[in-house]
Amino acid sequence: MGQFIENQIGMISGAVGPVVFVKESNGKTILRSKPTPSKKPISAKQQQNRNKFALMKHFTGLLYPIFKECYTDFLGKDNARDAVRSYYMEQVIQTEQEALRIAYEKVLISTGRVRAYIPVSQARDAQQVVLHWQGTTQQPFAEAGDLLSVLLYAPDTEDFVFYKACATRVAATHTLELPEALSTQPLEVYTTFSTAAETDYAYSTYLGRLD
Known part of the structure; x- marks a missing residue:
């Protein structure tokens, strides 16, 4: 069913059957054909791009509450969401022998100008992870009261825990x-x-996989 809407200056808008009335920026109304879904099969490259975008959305969606707060440098984008999506599409979701993989060494959980974490050692047992880092405040953007946050992520189950300001x-x-x-x-x-x-925040530091 179509509906014509005539406004106070005599312009018509709406759609009837396969045509649409569209108001242009100059104030004139023109007729256009309704767009129809393409029946052309998508290419292998298009499908791979769709799969890559879907994997990016899934992975970043799990951790986005962290990213939203901890991305304080937007990497030239307008907001944290755009920064995360752009970075993860370019750097983190990679193609290897026609299969997609998450490059965990490229993952960024935070961005900003605070002095980054400089690791000394890390170790774990079944119940604990013990971290040691350089506590120096001699370098720029490093203050004694800066707060450590840690993300532990289990790729096999997608479980994670974020120790904020610990x-x-x-x-x-x-x-x-x-x-x-x-x-x-x-x-x-x-x-x-x-x-x-x-x-x-600082640009986050990847400490590797702890088995």
């Missing part, structure tokens, strides 16, 4: 208690610092 920079060591769901899983580990007010 230690200060000068503490130089911290022990994380693992939840039961992560106690037997291989873990991808990411760390970052924020200011004491949590208004700016």
Whole structure:
């Protein structure tokens, strides 16, 4: 069913059957054909791009509450969501022998100008992860009260835990208690610092996989 709408200056808008009345920027109304879905099969490259975008949306969707707060440099984009999607499409979701993979070493959980985490050592047992880092404040954008946050992510199950603001920079060591769901899983580990007010973050540091 179509409907004609005539406004106060005599312009008509709406759609009837296969045609649409469209008002242009100059104020004139023109007729256009309704767009119809293409029946042309998509190419292999188009399908791969769709699959890549779907994997990016799935993975970033899991962690987006973290990204939304911790991306304080938008990487030239207008907001955190656009920054995350652009970066993950370009850097993190990769094609390897025609299969898609997540490059965990490229994952960024935060961005900003705070001095990054500099690892010294990390180790785990079934119930704990123990971290040691350089607690120096001699470099720019490094303050004693900067706060450590840590993401532990289990790729096999997609379970994760985010330890937000769990230690200060000068503490130089911290022990994380693992939840039961992560106690037997291989873990991808990411760390970052924020200011004491949590208004700016560092580019996160990837510590590798802990088995």
